[in-house]
Amino acid sequence: MIKIFKYLTLKEWLMAFGSLIFIVLQVWLELTIPRYMAEITTLVQTLDSEQGIAGLWRAGGMMMLATVGSLVAATVVGYFASMIGTRFSKRLRSLVFKKVDAFSMEEINHFSTDSLITRSTNDIVQVQMLITMGLIIIVRAPIMAGWAMTRIAGKAIEWTLVTGVAILILFVVVAFFMFFVIPKFRKMQTLIDNMNRVTRENLTGVRVVRAYNAEGYQEAKFQCANDELIETQLYTGRAAASATPIMSFVMSGLTLVIYWIGAYLINAAQVPDRLPIFAEMIVFSNYAAQVIMSFMMLMMIFIVLPRASVSAERIHEVLDTEPTVVNGTKTEGIAGYRGEVTFNHVSFKYPGASDYVLQDINFTVKKGETLAFIGATGSGKSTLINLIPRFFDATEGEVLLNGVNVREYTGEGLHHKIGYVPQKAVLFKGTIFSNVAFGGNGQASYSEADVKHALAIAQATDFVEAKEGTYEAEITQDGTNVSGGQKQRLSIARAICRKPEIYIFDDSFSALDYQTDQVLRRELKRELADATMIIVAQRIGTIMDADQIIVLDEGKIVGQGRHETLLQTCDVYKEIAMSQLSEEELAI
Secondary structure, three states: OHHHHHHOOHHHHHHHHHHHHHHHHHHHHHHHHHHHHHHHHHHHHHOOOHHHHHHHHHHHHHHHHHHHHHHHHHHHHHHHHHHHHHHHHHHHHHHHHHHHHHOOHHHHHHHOHHHHHHHHOHHHHHHHHHHHHHHHHHOHHHHHHHHHHHHHOOOOHHHHHHHHHHHHHHHHHHHHHHHHHHHHHHHHHHHHHHHHHHHHHHHHOHHHHHHOOOHHHHHHHHHHHHHHHHHHHHHHHHHHHHHHHHHHHHHHHHHHHHHHHHHHHHHHOOHHHHHHHHHHHHHHHHHHHHHHHHHHHHHHHHHHHHHHHHHHHHHHHHHHOOOOOOOOOEOOOOOOOOOOEEEEEEEEOOOOOOOOOEEEEEEEEOOOOEEEEEEOOOOOHHHHHHOOOOOOOOOEEEEEEOOEEHHHEOHHHHHHOEEEEOOOOOOOOEEHHHHHOOOOOOHHHOOHHHHHHHHHHOOOHHHHHHOOOHHHOEEOHHHOOOOHHHHHHHHHHHHHHHOOOEEEEEOOOOOOOHHHHHHHHHHHHHHOOOOEEEEEOOOHHHHOOOOEEEEEEOOEEEEEEOHHHHHHHOHHHHHHHHHHOOHHHHHO
């Protein structure tokens, strides 16, 4: 928990120190009020004299001044606490977002998307609440309790004993709460992760859910996760709720016992001593109430602290995780190697797995060439091309881009050379223009002419100009207001607009009809003749004219060459081709 505070700035530490000064001032002023109350009680017997009335006004005025001063000090502390809490949470969100943005797929899969969302939102809110309440309560309560106990030390032994018993009872309540409730708070954050996962799955897969009439099944799954979370929250809530009446009972009981003992002492005292004893009883009961109130405030912190502590550990776990994909220092490759990609004895297995997904992959594709991958589902095609932009690093061997190992590039330098179109087209909330102009160069780097040219090559001009708003037409989150084929063409246009050296198309033509596919590939070949293209496809028609085709089977290369050669030499390729096209079409 304490580790998280290292992200506080010097200004925030100074504000915290200033808060401490005002907290001490506030406590001192509040603890002087009972003394003035005792003085007023004593002065009551001299109201018939001018001196007594003047003393009463003076004591009353000082008491009011102390109350106003305490209010001002509390306001300043509250302002500082809220400033520190909000600024700190803002910084943590930025740090977590930036850290997650630097994670490779290995780290993201380790934490899970749902957990990372919870850590970026709910967990940070818990830490913010602790900091805001901490300055007001955690610091104030011990000071108040300790200072108040020094004020009542040495008073009537009877009052001191009953106060000690009350404090002992409070310690037992706090210890019980910490022992039984803190583990539940740890579990609660994991259950929130699970709730986010179920909710996210249902929302992203809502079409499938409705198509299969699975609303009832999803509701039952959500209800199960919801019930488990609610049960845990009810347990912690009941424990916290039960602590409050116990505290109130102890405080009320202590006050009652103090007054009962006071009545006994007053009754046993001589008449001249009764008023001082009564005044002393007022002071003692107020100080004892301050002690008990301090423990009640600490109890509130014990409700927030365990959960915030767990949240801080989860945030720190993210911030302390070092990405396995570490950036190099180079931004450019070897001169004369522009657009060249080489796999040199590359093998790969996922972290924690025992079996290799790719084994001994070797090939080179040069500038202006088109390399295509084909193979059965699960043969490793997408995994292979994901090694080029370093979504994962090769387990063995090396991946070279422009003659330099991709590990030696900076992330920005490497990705600037690549135009990547993923298997599942991804669009962001915004406009058609902002999605096509999306990328490391920034939207301002692309002119309207660049965007229009990219959309024309991607065969997207017709449907874009038919939309209301044309290039400024709205795109919803994940592009749910456009079709699958339109999403793919916009994703392709985004890669084209970047004008990279290497284009990677991961089965990016699957949602296109054959005619659009053919026209699009012809335009890519004509307009981007100097660029290297790497294509993953399931359709033979998409890759027939590639300069080089690699056939993968269970992570190994089983065929390599042009279309005509593979038909004669590779049984796997021929089997795929014959399943999609007739012999006449293949001959053509």
